[in-house]
Amino acid sequence: xxxxxxxxxxxxxxxxxxxxxxxxxxxxxxxxxxxxxxxxxxxxxxxxxxxxxxxxxxxxxxxxxxxxxxxxxxxxxxxxxxxxxxxxxxxxxxxxxxxxxxxxxxxxxxxxxxxxxxxxxxxxxxxxxxxxxxxxxxxxxxxxxxxxxxxxxxxxxxxxxxxxxxxxxxxxxxxxxxxxxxxxxxxxxxxxxxxxxxxxxxxxxxxxxxxxxxxxxxxxxxxxxxxxxxxxxxxxxxxxxxxxxxxxxxxxxxxxxxxxxxxxxxxxxxxxxxxxxxxxxxxxxxxxxxxxxxxxxxxxxxxxxxxxxxxxxxxxxxxxxxxxxxxxxxxxxxxxxxxxxxxxxxxxxxxxxxxxxxxxxxxxxxxxxxxxxxxxxxxxxxxxxxxxxxxxxxxxxxxxxxxxxxxxxxxxxxxxxxxxxxx
Amino acid sequence: xxxxxxxxxxxxxxxxxxxxxxxxxxxxxxxxxxxxxxxxxxxxxxxxxxxxxxxxxxxxxxxxxxxxxxxxxxxxxxxxxxxxxxxxxxxxxxxxxxxxxxxxxxxxxxxxxxxxxxxxxxxxxxxxxxxxxxxxxxxxxxxxxxxxxxxxxxxxxxxxxxxxxxxxxxxxxxxx
Ligand SMILES: Cc1cc2nc3c(=O)[nH]c(=O)nc-3n(C[C@H](O)[C@H](O)[C@H](O)COP(=O)(O)O)c2cc1C
Ligand code: SF4
Ligand code: FES
Numbered sequence: 001x002x003x004x005x006x007x008x009x010x011x012x013x014x015x016x017x018x019x020x021x022x023x024x025x026x027x028x029x030x031x032x033x034x035x036x037x038x039x040x041x042x043x044x045x046x047x048x049x050x051x052x053x054x055x056x057x058x059x060x061x062x063x064x065x066x067x068x069x070x071x072x073x074x075x076x077x078x079x080x081x082x083x084x085x086x087x088x089x090x091x092x093x094x095x096x097x098x099x100x101x102x103x104x105x106x107x108x109x110x111x112x113x114x115x116x117x118x119x120x121x122x123x124x125x126x127x128x129x130x131x132x133x134x135x136x137x138x139x140x141x142x143x144x145x146x147x148x149x150x151x152x153x154x155x156x157x158x159x160x161x162x163x164x165x166x167x168x169x170x171x172x173x174x175x176x177x178x179x180x181x182x183x184x185x186x187x188x189x190x191x192x193x194x195x196x197x198x199x200x201x202x203x204x205x206x207x208x209x210x211x212x213x214x215x216x217x218x219x220x221x222x223x224x225x226x227x228x229x230x231x232x233x234x235x236x237x238x239x240x241x242x243x244x245x246x247x248x249x250x251x252x253x254x255x256x257x258x259x260x261x262x263x264x265x266x267x268x269x270x271x272x273x274x275x276x277x278x279x280x281x282x283x284x285x286x287x288x289x290x291x292x293x294x295x296x297x298x299x300x301x302x303x304x305x306x307x308x309x310x311x312x313x314x315x316x317x318x319x320x321x322x323x324x325x326x327x328x329x330x331x332x333x334x335x336x337x338x339x340x341x342x343x344x345x346x347x348x349x350x351x352x353x354x355x356x357x358x359x360x361x362x363x364x365x366x367x368x369x370x371x372x373x374x375x376x377x378x379x380x381x382x383x384x385x386x387x388x389x390x391x392x393x394x395x396x397x398x399x400x401x402x403x404x405x406x407x408x409x410x411x412x413x414x415x416x417x418x419x420x421x422x423x
Numbered sequence: 424x425x426x427x428x429x430x431x432x433x434x435x436x437x438x439x440x441x442x443x444x445x446x447x448x449x450x451x452x453x454x455x456x457x458x459x460x461x462x463x464x465x466x467x468x469x470x471x472x473x474x475x476x477x478x479x480x481x482x483x484x485x486x487x488x489x490x491x492x493x494x495x496x497x498x499x500x501x502x503x504x505x506x507x508x509x510x511x512x513x514x515x516x517x518x519x520x521x522x523x524x525x526x527x528x529x530x531x532x533x534x535x536x537x538x539x540x541x542x543x544x545x546x547x548x549x550x551x552x553x554x555x556x557x558x559x560x561x562x563x564x565x566x567x568x569x570x571x572x573x574x575x576x577x578x579x580x581x582x583x584x585x586x587x588x589x590x591x592x593x594x595x596x597x598x599x
Contacts, residue, residue: 126564127564186505
């Protein structure tokens with residue numbers, strides 16, 4: 001397959017400096033964008049069918065089109081969500097470390113499309129190598145007048161800043177991210193107003209995921225039809241898929257949208273390690289529902305994975321093997337989300353620790369038969385619409401699907417008064 | 424560190440640098456130019472002070488607040504929210520073991536056990552010589568190399584319990 005996002009990324013390859021990046025067609029997409037009217041760039045991205053790679057798959061062009069038209073020079077912001085803390089997810093770090101210019105070019109195209117004067121990269125604290133490389137690339141661009149005032153004589157001004165975070169998963173939620181960037185506690189904001197209308201410091205703001213931005217240079221360079229043609233299914237482009245857990249060769253791979261899950265699991269991840277059997281997987285990070293054997297032949301396509309009862313999320317599989325206790329795995333996940341809850345709304349703040357406590361009781365052999373009903377109650381209680389943001393609904397997705405696919409494991413814990421996986 | 428510094432201002436936005444070192448004040452001032460107001464700099468300012476002093480004491484916090492013309496309560500509200508702002512003294516090297524799902528599947532619990540043995544402490548504690556603090560940490564974005572341990576800013580991939588001594592060795596040898 002043609003490599004697009006990872007054409008400069010691989011073993012033994014260094015991230016291209018500005019000269020090398022430009023020699024291989026870099027910033028051509030941005031130059032094309034500068035020759036177009038902002039609204040034309042938005043339309044082109046709409047036509048490309050690019051969907052956000054941050055987890056929800058929201059159409060990017062449509063998101064941008066919600067930015068209200070304004071006076072030239074009006075303050076607007078574009079923000080890169082580089083907080084990447086979804087358990088099981090490591091694609092954005094790879095893209096940032098491997099090809100910082102590709103990512104910057106994407107942000108610059110987005111900035112021109114929504115006429116933002118200022119951009120912030122909200123980077124998770126641990127990604128210090130990415131931080132150094134981004135800072136270098138920003139400096140290179142500033143010297144080359146690719147950033148700053150009157151960029152390449154076009155009249156477009158754009159300055160870009162790196163903001164390194166200080167922890168907490170909730171910062172990845174876009175309105176919490178905005179609060180954090182303003183120097184506040186990272187609690188989500190009510191929507192509406194959506195950030196595109198009133199975001200950072202009350203100004204129109206577009207927040208996109210790192211991988212989303214990385215696609216833009218190629219769309220602007222080769223056009224929407226080419227981009228749509230990359231996908232094997234209705235979804236356009238390529239995607240960084242990955243797999244972790246007890247697979248032979250865990251990793252991340254750029255593959256066409258619509259690649260069958262079995263191909264990712266068997267061909268790229270190499271199947272299970274010797275001595276381990278496959279039981280199921282979370283298709284796109286710790287906040288997605290389990291899928292099992294019967295789903296392996298499905299394509300990685302937003303709507304198909306949705307219909308199967310899960311979400312493509314970040315597209316990075318977490319594989320469950322036959323020697324890992326599914327109850328303990330769900331307990332690990334629920335504990336993560338309980339710990340990372342921002343504490344703003346009661347169902348999430350109180351509900352997740354409570355669900356975690358019940359899971360711990362079951363796992364340690366003190367479970368009661370009615371505990372499974374209680375857990376099911378929690379999955380309804382914390383469903384979308386009942387909490388202030390999507391953290392809590394995401395947190396119960398692995399739980400609700402584990403209760404469906406691995407129910408006998410829960411029951412065995414209760415009957416045997418202990419974990420059958422511990423020796 | 425605590426020498427007196429005259430008022431340093433960025434377009435009149437900052438107050439006295441009392442209680443900050445010249446380097447700290449200069450770094451905070453440089454960072455401020457990225458943002459339209461002082462509050463946005465509060466988290467980064469705490470990180471700058473932490474970088475120089477190892478952690479954020481009450482005195483450090485007050486100095487940051489005064490410099491940014493924010494109330495200490497505002498800055499404390501932020502400081503306590505973010506887990507990578509240390510409001511207690513920590514060791515020179517903070518060892519964080521990822522305990523999220525992929526690392527858990529790949530055996531992070533054994534690593535925690537081994538680290539506790541080798542460092543003679545339990546999670547959350549600091550060694551008597553102030554060299555190491557051991558903490559659990561959330562998914563570190565390297566799950567294809569699980570289990571993952573971070574020491575300060577350094578990533579350690581595919582860590583095996585048998586290799587803990589070798590992993591710690593360079594940090595044991597660094598002067599405190
Ligand atoms: C609790 C929570 C955490 C999130 N974390 C991230 C994250 O780390 N990175 C990310 O890109 N999106 C994250 N999101 C999704 C963002 O809110 C937002 O939808 C996304 O950044 C939009 O980018 P996209 O349209 O390009 O996908 C998170 C959402 C929630 C509810
Ligand atoms: S659902 Fe959880 S994380 Fe989201 S606002 Fe409520 S308490 Fe905060
Ligand atoms: S789960 Fe440990 S690095 Fe992601």
